[in-house]
Amino acid sequence: MTEAAKQPLLDVHDLRTHFHTFGGTVKAVNGVSFDIAEGEVMGLVGESGGGKSVVGFSILGLIDSPGKIEGGQILLDGEDLVKAGEARLREIRGREISMVFQDPMTSLNPLHSVGRQMDEVLRLHSDLDAQARHSACVEMLESVGISRATERLRAYPHQFSGGMRQRVVIAIALLARPRLIIADEPTTALDVTIQSQILKLMRRQIAEKGASMILVTHDLAVVSEMADRITVLYCGNVVERGRARELIEAPAHPYTRGLIDSIPDPSNRHERLKQIPGTVPDIRNLPQGCNFRDRCPRAQALCAEIEPKLSAQRGSLSAACHFPLNPGESA
Amino acid sequence: MTAFLQSEFFHNYCRSSSAMIGSGLMAFFALAVLIGPFLVAQNPYDNATLNLLDSYKPPMWLEGGDPQFPLGTDGQGRDVWASILYGARISLFIGLVAMIASCTIGTVLGLIAGFYGGLADSIIMRIADIQLSFPSILIALFLMSAVGTGIDKVLIALTAVGWVVYARTVRGSTLSEIEKEYVQAAKVAGLPNTKIIRKHVLPNVLTPLIVIATIQVGTFVLIEASLSFLGVGVPITKPSLGLLIKNGFDVLFSGLWWTSVFPGFAIMMLVFGINLFGDFLRDELNPRLK
Amino acid sequence: MTGYIFKRLLQMTLVLWVVSVIVFLMMSFTGDPVFMVVPIDATDAEIAQARRLLGLDQSLFVQYGRFVTSLVQGDFGNSYVFRQPAMALILERLPATLEMVLVAMALALVVAIPLGVYAGANPNSRISRTIMAGSLLGISLPGFWVGMVLIFLFAVHWGIFPSSGRGDTAEIFGLRVSLLTADGWHHIILPAVTLSLATMAILLRMTRAGMMEVNRQDFMKFARAKGATRRDVLYKHGLKNALIPVITIFGLQLGDLIAFATITETIFSWPGMGKLLIDSIYRADRPVIVVYLMLVALIFVVINFLVDIIYTLIDPRITLK
Numbered sequence: 001m002t003e004a005a006k007q008p009l010l011d012v013h014d015l016r017t018h019f020h021t022f023g024g025t026v027k028a029v030n031g032v033s034f035d036i037a038e039g040e041v042m043g044l045v046g047e048s049g050g051g052k053s054v055v056g057f058s059i060l061g062l063i064d065s066p067g068k069i070e071g072g073q074i075l076l077d078g079e080d081l082v083k084a085g086e087a088r089l090r091e092i093r094g095r096e097i098s099m100v101f102q103d104p105m106t107s108l109n110p111l112h113s114v115g116r117q118m119d120e121v122l123r124l125h126s127d128l129d130a131q132a133r134h135s136a137c138v139e140m141l142e143s144v145g146i147s148r149a150t151e152r153l154r155a156y157p158h159q160f161s162g163g164m165r166q167r168v169v170i171a172i173a174l175l176a177r178p179r180l181i182i183a184d185e186p187t188t189a190l191d192v193t194i195q196s197q198i199l200k201l202m203r204r205q206i207a208e209k210g211a212s213m214i215l216v217t218h219d220l221a222v223v224s225e226m227a228d229r230i231t232v233l234y235c236g237n238v239v240e241r242g243r244a245r246e247l248i249e250a251p252a253h254p255y256t257r258g259l260i261d262s263i264p265d266p267s268n269r270h271e272r273l274k275q276i277p278g279t280v281p282d283i284r285n286l287p288q289g290c291n292f293r294d295r296c297p298r299a300q301a302l303c304a305e306i307e308p309k310l311s312a313q314r315g316s317l318s319a320a321c322h323f324p325l326n327p328g329e330s331a
Numbered sequence: 332m333t334a335f336l337q338s339e340f341f342h343n344y345c346r347s348s349s350a351m352i353g354s355g356l357m358a359f360f361a362l363a364v365l366i367g368p369f370l371v372a373q374n375p376y377d378n379a380t381l382n383l384l385d386s387y388k389p390p391m392w393l394e395g396g397d398p399q400f401p402l403g404t405d406g407q408g409r410d411v412w413a414s415i416l417y418g419a420r421i422s423l424f425i426g427l428v429a430m431i432a433s434c435t436i437g438t439v440l441g442l443i444a445g446f447y448g449g450l451a452d453s454i455i456m457r458i459a460d461i462q463l464s465f466p467s468i469l470i471a472l473f474l475m476s477a478v479g480t481g482i483d484k485v486l487i488a489l490t491a492v493g494w495v496v497y498a499r500t501v502r503g504s505t506l507s508e509i510e511k512e513y514v515q516a517a518k519v520a521g522l523p524n525t526k527i528i529r530k531h532v533l534p535n536v537l538t539p540l541i542v543i544a545t546i547q548v549g550t551f552v553l554i555e556a557s558l559s560f561l562g563v564g565v566p567i568t569k570p571s572l573g574l575l576i577k578n579g580f581d582v583l584f585s586g587l588w589w590t591s592v593f594p595g596f597a598i599m600m601l602v603f604g605i606n607l608f609g610d611f612l613r614d615e616l617n618p619r620l621k
Numbered sequence: 622m623t624g625y626i627f628k629r630l631l632q633m634t635l636v637l638w639v640v641s642v643i644v645f646l647m648m649s650f651t652g653d654p655v656f657m658v659v660p661i662d663a664t665d666a667e668i669a670q671a672r673r674l675l676g677l678d679q680s681l682f683v684q685y686g687r688f689v690t691s692l693v694q695g696d697f698g699n700s701y702v703f704r705q706p707a708m709a710l711i712l713e714r715l716p717a718t719l720e721m722v723l724v725a726m727a728l729a730l731v732v733a734i735p736l737g738v739y740a741g742a743n744p745n746s747r748i749s750r751t752i753m754a755g756s757l758l759g760i761s762l763p764g765f766w767v768g769m770v771l772i773f774l775f776a777v778h779w780g781i782f783p784s785s786g787r788g789d790t791a792e793i794f795g796l797r798v799s800l801l802t803a804d805g806w807h808h809i810i811l812p813a814v815t816l817s818l819a820t821m822a823i824l825l826r827m828t829r830a831g832m833m834e835v836n837r838q839d840f841m842k843f844a845r846a847k848g849a850t851r852r853d854v855l856y857k858h859g860l861k862n863a864l865i866p867v868i869t870i871f872g873l874q875l876g877d878l879i880a881f882a883t884i885t886e887t888i889f890s891w892p893g894m895g896k897l898l899i900d901s902i903y904r905a906d907r908p909v910i911v912v913y914l915m916l917v918a919l920i921f922v923v924i925n926f927l928v929d930i931i932y933t934l935i936d937p938r939i940t941l942k
Contacts, residue, residue, distance in 0.1 A: 557765060
């Protein structure tokens with residue numbers, strides 16, 4: 001069976017989410033397309049301000065004014081979530097698609113016990129009675145590595161450490177056995193040592209439950225460990241995508257190259273860390289042509305005139321670049 | 332000036348109907364207070380211009396009304412409209428002067444408490460704490476009952492309750508300001524404390540005071556009105572809007588409503604205007620809300 | 622916990638002590654009360670005699686010492702006007718004031734919280750803007766004037782509600798309470814509405830501000846991402862968090878209601894302790910003023926203490942230390 005024949009679990013097509021503010025329209029997501037197959041982990045990568053989180057919130061229909069989904073489709077099993085009503089979206093949230101937020105310190109309600117916040121998901125999405133819900137919560141809490149679960153259910157978030165809270169958040173996200181989990185920078189706010197524990201936990205849980213995951217992060221090191229495929233966003237557009245291994249080893253887009261080069265190499269501590277020169281342009285008035293050209297060492301006259309379209313490159317890679325890199329070539 | 336016209340502040344001002352209405356009301360009262368008394372024929376406190384035959388005339392649109400007295404007259408034949416124009420003068424004068432006094436005293440005490448800390452800080456802030464746990468109106472009421480009536484006494488009472496909010500705000504921002512590097516640098520450079528406070532701390536702690544000061548004028552107008560209504564505010568010879576209401580209350584039960592209703596309406600519009608504009612300022616000057 | 626309560630009691634005593642000093646000093650500067658007790662045609666000798674009897678001829682320190690001693694003993698002296706113990710006079714009128722304040726507070730909460738939640742959750746809707754403009758009008762109103770307008774409309778003009786007095790009362794636990802009779806309710810509505818408006822407006826604005834603040838928090842979005850209804854997110858997750866700043870000012874608002882009750886009682890001739898206070902100020906009836914001040918200070922201190930306790934019940938992060 002070929003890849004193309006299998007219907008993807010989620011198919012995002014030409015998604016455009018804009019924010020209308022005093023300074024002008026911020027096109028945070030401006031024509032993003034990608035898909036995720038059943039059981040797949042997709043890394044959504046880019047610098048901060050690149051519109052990654054907005055993609056996640058758009059999928060769940062959680063874009064608040066002044067933001068608005070201006071166009072495109074988000075197909076879950078062929079059902080367009082952009083057109084779905086609020087009632088239908090509520091059924092989907094937590095049940096079909098759940099979310100893990102960036103900062104575990106703020107994503108739990110400080111005034112409700114952990115048990116109550118877990119129980120809420122089951123009350124919303126299952127017919128279990130109180131007893132059954134309680135044991136499901138205990139079981140889930142144990143499976144994310146929290147001991148003395150019965151006791152901990154009565155505790156409040158402030159009694160947990162950051163890493164523990166993120167485990168609770170993950171437990172909540174997994175509780176209703178969703179098919180897709182959107183993890184928005186799930187480890188960014190955590191200590192480095194805790195980060196890998198949480199990543200391992202997530203990978204194991206996803207695999208066990210056969211769920212898919214969109215891993216939103218600025219950290220290519222994290223996705224290279226976790227993801228099957230990677231989509232790189234820049235200024236609200238997809239600039240490159242492909243299989244994780246190929247993309248990390250020999251990216252075609254200079255921006256991806258820059259991101260990879262800025263990963264610190266533990267074996268070479270004396271080498272100066274490379275950085276992508278310049279900053280993300282003001283997303284309210286993007287220049288004509290390629291958005292990356294001001295920071296790109298390969299930019300030529302053509303790049304200032306015509307915006308490159310995403311096109312097939314070597315192997316599984318597609319990139320939006322007039323002058324893509326060859327394997328081994330540096331930016 | 333063009334920079335101001337193009338600023339986000341001005342843009343938001345033009346888009347905010349509450350800011351426009353608020354500043355419109357404030358401008359109206361400013362005008363009324365400045366030139367109003369020249370527009371009315373009668374000086375309500377000059378007994379020579381009063382005629383007892385004109386007493387208790389209803390507003391001009393009611394039967395028995397007289398266009399000469401658009402809002403009616405009181406028991407001495409005073410034009411209610413003229414009384415309001417003169418009364419608003421006294422109310423606003425008290426509100427503004429008490430605000431300026433509170434702001435000055437409170438800011439100085441707050442700077443001292445925040446910059447020097449120690450005993451001065453403890454004493455100032457303890458007094459502030461205790462005072463804040465009691466309603467201003469009650470404190471003012473007792474001060475007035477102790478010192479007697481009079482515009483100067485009202486000013487003292489209002490200032491005594493009004494300084495606290497500035498002191499606390501200024502102390503808070505001073506504390507965070509002196510942590511900043513440029514103040515530390517100025518200290519290391521050996522600048523005298525008074526100069527550091529004046530040049531570096533003061534300008535950076537003033538912004539939040541603008542909102543407090545604006546709204547406080549309205550609060551003071553209301554407190555003064557309450558005190559005068561209770562008979563412990565301004566003297567009868569200088570009736571503020573609040574005292575006009577009190578005088579009108581005595582004849583309310585005979586159905587002569589206009590002598591008290593219109594002055595109250597004037598207070599309401601004045602304070603409402605101040606609050607509308609203050610609210611807009613608060614939203615604009617508080618970057619956290621954006 | 623015991624340590625905390627002990628510390629708080631100490632603080633409360635300190636506050637009450639400071640208040641007693643201030644009250645004493647202020648009383649020493651008010652009009653000479655000796656003229657309240659002697660007949661108009663009293664001779665100088667009689668005045669001096671009365672002065673001695675009241676202890677007014679001694680130094681401020683001695684007077685303060687005696688003042689505090691009698692306060693501690695619960696003896697506030699006799700009212701100069703009524704010739705009865707001042708304490709008893711105030712206590713007799715306390716229930717009337719408290720019931721008016723409680724009805725006003727209940728009214729304020731019932732209206733303010735739902736409207737505040739709505740306005741905070743939909744900050745840009747037309748209804749919210751109307752609510753906010755209304756609340757701003759509410760804090761811009763002179764309370765006594767509203768009372769007068771209500772009296773004019775509902776009592777003088779339409780004759781729906783009585784304009785003054787407390788109406789029938791029923792006795793319960795030795796207290797005369799008007800909330801137990803229909804006539805009592807009939808009388809309390811206008812004064813309670815008058816008194817509640819400002820508090821209602823302030824609580825509404827606080828609830829809205831708290832709600833807007835909470836709405837920016839991640840856990841609200843996380844709750845929505847779980848699939849909770851908007852209503853549940855607002856009321857179950859948001860409101861409790863939004864109420865924390867509201868509770869802080871709740872105590873202050875209760876204090877404000879007691880303070881403004883003096884004015885409302887004066888307008889509606891409500892026989893509470895506030896009206897007694899104003900009458901006593903006019904007559905320089907020192908003992909009554911002192912009892913009122915000390916009692917109100919005590920009430921405020923206790924309210925603040927209770928507010929702190931309520932805090933810990935709502936917010937598990939706060940422990941009493």
